[in-house]
Amino acid sequence: MNAGDWLYCAISGDYDTLLRATLPDGSTAENDDQNGDQRHSLLVARSSVGGSATVEVSGYQGATGAYDLSCKSFSETAPLFARQASLQAGAGGATRYMNRYSVPVQSGDFVLANLSDGNFDMVLRAQAPGGQEYQADDPENLFFEVSQAGTVELVATSYNVGETGNYRLETQVARGPQVLRQLPLQLNAGSPMSIDYSIPAAGLYLIRAESSDFDTVLSLRNKRTNEVVENDDYGEGYNSMAVMEAQAGTELEIGIRDYHGQNGGQFTITVLRAQTQRPANANGSYQLSERSERDIARYEDWYDVNVEGPGVAFVSVRSSSFDPIVRVRTADGLGYQNDDYNDDRSWSALAVPVPGPGRMRICVTSYEDRSTGQYDLQVFHAPTERPASIAPNWGN
Incomplete structure (x- = not known):
């Protein structure tokens, strides 16, 4: 081989082949199961100096048998x-299809949106007034606060290019959240804790955990339905926030732990309830089809x-x-x-x-x-x- 040459080695056998090469510059390369095929191995590697490459043929875990070997070097010149x-x-380029939904909002609103019941790999995107962008995939749930009045644009699309199918979109706008309870608490280092909160009236509840001592991870569990949601790092710093709908009289288990599992300190749990709106144009069953808007995914x-x-x-x-x-x-x-x-x-x-x-x-x-x-x-x-x-x- 000359400096800069490429070495190509391929082997096929009647056993589980293994192929190794040492290049003139001392670098090594190895392959077993080319593209998952145990009877084929393939190497392509480049040497920075000239000389001879050594190719070693063996079998995985000592396997033996007949083989056919082909080696070639070729130059970039x-x-x-x-x-x-x-x-x-x-x-x-490759095209994705997408459906758009416009949702009017006011400053301080919280937007909740999720895709479900899809028969394709769904992705949910959003752009808030001011240009902030959000994306959710597996699960397709978005939850964010709006900093200025205007229109939130939701986009339902696919992960893979060219996919179409049916899905359901649910969107809520939580407006004017009111503080119901604020609890200053102490987390012992390395010890998760939880408290119970009884829901006074049916509605949408926002739970916020704030601390300057440790990185909070917040979880909510509806004891009636056993639904669980968790959040880490909402906004800036160590704060977390999660949201859940609940009926009157429901016991809500609010859990808190340190992200690193070893720190503790003071934190505050704030419980808020908000009035919710469900925009008619962004709630229902829809179809992503070839008649939907086209989006060039990659050039x-x-x-x-x-x-x-x-x-x-x-x-x-x-x-x-x-x-x-x-x-x-x-x-x-x-x-x-x-x-x-x-x-x-x-x-x-x-x-x-x-x-x-x-x-x-x-x-x-x-x-x-x-x-x-x-x-x-x-x-x-x-x-x-x-x-x-x-x-x-x-x-x-």
């Missing part, structure tokens, strides 16, 4: 395809690259502007994807088996939604008659 470009807003650049014969294609994308993802679809229709090669968020790379001459489609996109910036794409091709099969991990 002559890429098959190279492009320095910019991922820009508006580039064609994508696509390139077509022709290869003249079988071999291994190595596709590399680097960017200092965003966290890149690289995808490849080979001529036989199989798809491959990588994000964060060797845990490097600025670099994604793939080794892809090329069965024969034809066209590869290469996609450059981002991990974060709506990311943009410069990137460097390089494609190398190492001819080999029998490229090892690699299980596809993207698309159909």
Whole structure:
């Protein structure tokens, strides 16, 4: 191998294969169970200096058997395809569908919203007057205070691109919370504690825990329904806040503990009750469909690259502007994807088996939604008659 060369090693056997390599620069690489297949192992690694690489074939937990080994080194000096470009807003990309709901609010209001009964992986987002943004996923529950009058925009969407389905949205606006009780208390170091509070009238109750001595974690348990909610770090500092609806006469167990499990000190529990409104336009059963508003989730650049014969294609994308993802679809229709090669968020790379001459489609996109910036794409091709099969991990 020359300095900067890549080593590609693939093994298939009739036993649980294990593959190791020591590169000329002294770095090592190991693989067992390529893409979960115990009979295949695959290595792709780069050496910073020239010399000989040593490849070791063995079996997991001493397994033995026949195997077929293929090793190849290839250089970055002559890429098959190279492009320095910019991922820009508006580039064609993956689409999520979304439904918007506008909720009028006043300063000091608390907004509670949740999605439920969905037959897809739901995500709930909100933007408050002033630009504060909130997002909830698994569970899809939002609870926040509004600092100025205006309109809160709720967005029901999906975690995965292109998903549609049915769901239920419930939204409440808690206005004018009144203090019912304020309790100064002491938490012994390392000892959680709880107190009971009897609900005087049906309604929405906000419980706040405040301390400058320890990091509060607040929990509420409705003793009638056994519903439990917990909150840590509401707002700034060590404070916590949780909210629960309860009927008159319900015993509410208010629990408090230190986040680190070892501190204690003075704290105050405040019980507030608020009048609630349920906006008609943001409560009910709804459908996320292809007729919903479209949201470009990630921008994508696509390139077509022709290869003249079988071999291994190595596709590399680097960017200092965003966290890149690289995808490849080979001529036989199989798809491959990588994000964060060797845990490097600025670099994604793939080794892809090329069965024969034809066209590869290469996609450059981002991990974060709506990311943009410069990137460097390089494609190398190492001819080999029998490229090892690699299980596809993207698309159909």
